[in-house]
Amino acid sequence: MPTRKAATTPQRRAPASAKSEQRVRDILRVGREVFSERGYERSTTTEIAQRLGISEATVFTYFRGKRELCVRVIAEWYDEITAAIERGLPRDQPVRAQFDFFVHAHLRLFLGHGTGMCALVLSEGRDKGPADLGDAVLPLHRRYTAPLMDLLARGQADGVVRSDVPLRLLRSLVLGPMEHLLWEAVSTRKSMDVNAQARAMSMLLWSALAAPGAELAALRALRDAVERSLDEAAQI
Numbered sequence: 001m002p003t004r005k006a007a008t009t010p011q012r013r014a015p016a017s018a019k020s021e022q023r024v025r026d027i028l029r030v031g032r033e034v035f036s037e038r039g040y041e042r043s044t045t046t047e048i049a050q051r052l053g054i055s056e057a058t059v060f061t062y063f064r065g066k067r068e069l070c071v072r073v074i075a076e077w078y079d080e081i082t083a084a085i086e087r088g089l090p091r092d093q094p095v096r097a098q099f100d101f102f103v104h105a106h107l108r109l110f111l112g113h114g115t116g117m118c119a120l121v122l123s124e125g126r127d128k129g130p131a132d133l134g135d136a137v138l139p140l141h142r143r144y145t146a147p148l149m150d151l152l153a154r155g156q157a158d159g160v161v162r163s164d165v166p167l168r169l170l171r172s173l174v175l176g177p178m179e180h181l182l183w184e185a186v187s188t189r190k191s192m193d194v195n196a197q198a199r200a201m202s203m204l205l206w207s208a209l210a211a212p213g214a215e216l217a218a219l220r221a222l223r224d225a226v227e228r229s230l231d232e233a234a235q236i
Helices: 018-042 045-052 056-062 066-088 095-110 116-124 134-158 167-188 194-209 214-234
Strands: none
Touching: 018 045, 018 056, 018 066, 018 116, 045 056, 045 066, 066 095, 066 116, 066 134, 095 116, 095 134, 095 167, 095 194, 116 167, 134 167, 167 194
């Protein structure tokens, strides 16, 4: 039985100077461009080197090969979008507002620079992809979805998200339809109205996530708060 590739591959050589660090950044930047344009199979380290005006041997000085470089490119991209989600999530707002933000940010960030990186992650981030990058991408995906899992858990604790379904299934309920939507954008290459799609998707998904009676309870709480405010104003 063939052994699986390691989840991560150490970088070939750690940059020892500012010049080397800049070289690595340049290789990753152009690597992202090439992988986005051509996908994994049709990309070559030769083309990446040519675009940078360096030798292919220089690329191999820092990366063992195309697979390791692709893993680093995907990891850098995931780091960027994960940081954007974690930084922007409006934790001081109700769970529903935070969920709306996640859905919108997910679609916007995955399609923010065209469909290239989105297609690369959706196709190669699986065990059966040509590069077999599933093991490498899985921990990145788990970290990316951690804010969603936390959000759903807090929603269950607050009674606004249904508690009769395990969190992992709720996560799949959210991400599955959005992945399908992203695949459609990738395959058709048609421009998408992200705002409109996010609003529709969030409304649809929340109707499945919301705890029974949660909306009615929220309306009653709002009514009670308004009545208290009116009573206090009348007493002034």
